[in-house]
Amino acid sequence: MMRRIAIASVLAVTGCAGMQEAQKKPQGPTTTEERMRITNQPPFDVAVCQPKALTLPQPTNEGILVGALLSTRPEVMECLVDPKSRGEAETTRVVVKTTVNEQGGTHAISGENLTPEGTACIQKVVDTRVPLTALPAGVQPVTSESTFLHEVGGSASVKFGINPGSDFSGTVRLAQDSWCECYAPFAAKIPPQLKATVDLKKGTATPAEIVFDPTNTPEGDQLSACLQAKMMTLPVNITVTELKFPYRFTHFHSQAGEASADMSPELRFYQLDLLRNQRAANTAMAFGARANAAEIYEAVITKFQKTPQKKQYDLLPELTSKCNSLVEASKASVDALSAQLQAEQQSLANVQELKAKDAAWGELEGKLQEGVTATEQDVKSAQDRLKADQGACPKVNYK
Structure with missing residues (x-):
């Protein structure tokens, strides 16, 4: 199980390269303004707008904690977009020890190149998203350690001081997670990719004009209107007479099972990378829950076996109930693994499409194929375990 999480983490890091590649290939022709290197327009994962506190299966165990912390990756990485969260180094490493x-x-935050502001942001994320409950008396303490890696240039990040257009773009990007009402209609799907033309003028406190390209869909145009209103309130401070440049809103959604129709293959790669991460988190929690159910059932079996035969009948309802709970937990683990396999297969097909245009994707194709093969075996093992659990339940006839 932990091997599957490790593979997911490796692919998540590899996905940074996919995002870099996606950002190198903008939608549409390159303009004069873009040749001026307007930066600070990294993608935004709208899943951060729908944070939910997890209800962890009790008592918790390492697998449950690993999965729960892995599921917070969108919010943790969003904390690290802000340069105030990072030091001068290009790489920031975050360690959450639970x-x-x-x-x-407790969740203890440490790491490398992490500022107090970054630590505080991540602490708030994990405390809110993964609330912890005390273990029952007599249960051994449980610990887990989760690592998040942020690479400037590979992960979404903002850097100020490049040029006025990039600075305004950075201000827009850092404000996006406070504009969640704009993204309310996209709770379970990816918003469209948008492009706006920004016009800044010297001596004005806010933008002179911001015009979005039409999306040809009501919900897309509604999103554009909402974002345009937000952008028009942002501060402007330029020394040139006028500055016009495009701003591209690249949207992902780590909880969305399907890519949007307007996504390029490169953007689909990163979207699927985010989805794989969430599916791996779900798998870890499902396996942790099954481990709990198995332990509880084993305890009831032990009690049953130690009970005098004349009184064993009284324990049959509890034995049956706990076994049924184990079967349900096993079913959930099969479902979680199957969903993870589906995401990995989609990623493999996507990379094969990219490889047809660029042979450099071949190395990643091999890694993904290894992952798919391993997960297929994991699914089979989980299905066999489910059958064994179903067969282990007592057949009770109360007639």
């Missing part, structure tokens, strides 16, 4: 015992639980 401990749960009889007194309660």
Whole structure:
């Protein structure tokens, strides 16, 4: 199980290269303004606009904690977009060490190139998204460690001081997670990719004009109108007479199962990378929940076996109930793995499409194929385990 999480993490890092490639290939022709290198327009994962506190299966265990922390990746990485969260180095490493015992639980944040602002942001994310409950008396403490890696140039990031257009773009990007009402209609799907023309003028406190290209869909145009209104309130400070440049809104959604129709193959690659990460998190939590159910059932079996035969009948309802819970947990683990396999197969097909145009994608194709093959075997093993669990349940006849 932990091997599958490790593979997902490796592919998540590889996905940074996919995002770099996607950003190198803008939608449409290159303009004069773009040749001036307007930067600070990285993608935005709208999943950060729908954060939900997880209800962890109890008692928690390492697998559950690993999956829960992995699911916070969109919000953790969003914290690191802001340059105030990072030091001067290009690489930022975040380590979340989680401990749960009889007194309660804590998430301890540490890392490299992480500022106090970054630490505080991530601390708030994990405390809110992964609330911890004290373990029952007598249960051994549980610990887990999760690592997040941010690479400037590979991960979404903003850097100020490049040029006025890039600085305004950075201000827009950092404001996006506070514009979540604009993204409310996209709770379960990816918003369209948008392009706006920004006009800034010297001596004006806010933009002179911002015009979005039409999307030809009501919800797309509604999103454009909402974002345009937000952008028009942002501060402007330029020394040249006028500056016009395009701003591209590249949207992802790590909880969305399908890519949007207007996504290029490069953008689909990164979208699927985000989806794989969430599916791996779900798998880890499902396997952790099954481990709990199996342990509880084993305890009931032990109690049943130690009970005098004349009184064993009284334990049959509990034995049956706990076994049924184990079967349900096993079904959930099969479903989670199957969903993960589907995402990995989609990623493989996507990379094969990219490889047809650029042979350099071949190396990643091999890694993804290895992952698909391994997950196929994991699914089969989980299905066999489910059958065994179903067969282990007592057949009770109360007639």
